[in-house]
Amino acid sequence: MTFPEERLRRRMGPAGSWINSTRFRRSASALAAALLLVAAGCGDATDYPQTSLDPKSDLALRIDGLWNVMLVLGITVSVLTFLILGYILVRFRYRPDAPQPKQVHGNTTLEVAWTLIPAVLISAIAVPTVRTIFFTYREAPADALTIDVRGWQWWWQFSYPTADGTTVTTANEVHVPVGRPVHLRMTSNDVIHSFWIPQMGGKRDVIANRTTNIVFTPLEAGVYLGQCAEFCGESHALMKMRLIAHEPADFDRWLANQSASAVEAPDSAIAIGRQLVTGGVCAGCHTIRGTTAQFGRLGPDLTHVASRSTIAAGILENNAQNLTRWVGNAPGVKPGSLMPALGLGEQEIAYIVAYLQTLY
Ligand code: HEC
Ligand SMILES: [Cu+2]
Structure with a gap:
């Protein structure tokens, strides 16, 4: 045996x-x-556009810095632990003729050491953590660009109060200038959503009857993808958003264009489409400034819908084919969508789409 x-x-x-x-x-x-x-x-935002390891705002940089501190400390502690463990396993491995090892149970020096070392390590993590938490809740500076954000099942509304008193309202694509603090004042129309554009910083819950705030300064022009990060119903996974950071002059140009009313219909097919949209059922849910569709509040503002690169909260490229699919049967594209299938004829939809595409 x-x-x-x-x-x-x-x-x-x-x-x-x-x-x-x-x-x-x-x-x-x-x-x-x-x-x-x-x-x-x-870290590569080309392949992973929702990475938080390629920060592009002051806030995201702070969070990433904290992550780096944790990563380095964590790796150092693990490597040391495994080296010591490996050494002990080999050095003191079982040998048939070896004497009983020295017993150190209850050794005071050891007990004190392995209580103190973790305490020191945890303090080393706690100090930068608490400082970063305070930074994520900082007050908006006086020169900040304030944007009102409203979460809806399942899309995002962004409103910019402008100097001349008009409010520019857009959906799912938030435009900001580089180098100026952005202050998002956020609330929800229905359930709890969560605002999250990883390259701009951390998540923030968006809650009805309450205002939550997030302040960050975009550092580099570009398009940054985000996503609702709190389960909010059937199409939660299709509630995307994009932040477009412009050089300041480009941003001013964008805002000036958005402040203008919708264009007049340049030809007769488009005029029919315009009549269908602004005089029909669409106007019950959508606003198009400068037309009779003034009171629709349940859906995105369509005054400049053609200037957006995507529709339906980032899930469809904004082109004639997708607009046709969407206007024909929105819930068929986005499960649970609160824009119903309207039973329109093919020809009507074609007129409507022709008109929507003029709304730059
Ligand atoms: C009952 C309300 C309702 C009606 C009626 C309605 N919509 Fe909508 N519409 C919505 C909602 C809500 C959304 C946002 C859906 C989403 O993204 O989940 C939407 C989104 C859209 C979008 C995409 C906008 C964007 O930027 O993502 C377009 C375009 C649109 N509707 C056009 C129309 C047209 C044209 C009509 C009339 C033929 C119409 N809608 C009728 C509620 C409505
Ligand atoms: Cu959501």
Whole structure:
């Protein structure tokens, strides 16, 4: 009869030999290479547009900085722990003729050491964490651009109070200038949503009858993708948004265009479409400034709908084909959509789409 240790030793050969085996070395290098690839890929916003590891605002930079501190500390502690563990496993492994090891149970020095070391480490994490938390809740500076955000099932409304008293209202695509603090004043029309554009900073809940705020300064022009981050019903996963950061002059141009009323219909087919939209059922839910459709509040403002790159909260590219699908049967495209299928004829839809496409 052989003891289990004896059998194990025979199977593994002389101590340490398996570490030197080609098979072990190959697997270890493959694993290391795979981990490196994953680590290198994580920060790339081209392949992963909703990464938080490629910060593009002051707020996102602070959060990313904190993450880096945690990562470095975490890796250091793990590597040290595993090195010590590995050393002990090999150095003090079982040998049949070895004497009983020294017993250290209840050793005061050890007890104090392994209480103090974690306490010091946790304090080292706590200080930057608390400072970052305060930063995420900072007051908006006086020169901030204030935008009112309203979450709806399942889209985002953005309103800009402008100097001349008109309010510019758009949906799902929020335009901001680079280098100026942006203050989002957020509330919900229905359930709880969560505003999250990872490259701009952390998440913030959006709650009915309450205002939550987030302040950040975009640092680089570009298009940044985001997504509602709180389950809010059937089409929660289709509640996307994009933030378009412009150079200040481009932003001013955008805002000036959005402040203007909707264009007049330039030809007769479009005039029919305009009549169908502004004089028909659409006007019950949508506003188009400068037309008779003034009171619709349940759907996105369509005054400049053609200037958006996507429709239906980022799920469809904004083109004639998709507008046709959408106007024909919105819930067929977006489950649960609060814009109903309206039973319109093909020709009517074509007129409507022709008109919508003029609304730059
Ligand atoms: C009962 C209310 C209601 C009616 C009637 C209605 N809509 Fe909508 N519409 C909505 C809602 C709500 C949304 C947002 C849906 C979403 O993204 O989940 C929407 C979205 C849209 C969008 C996409 C806008 C964007 O920026 O994403 C277009 C275009 C649109 N509607 C056109 C029309 C037209 C044209 C009509 C009339 C033929 C119409 N709607 C009638 C409620 C309505
Ligand atoms: Cu939501």
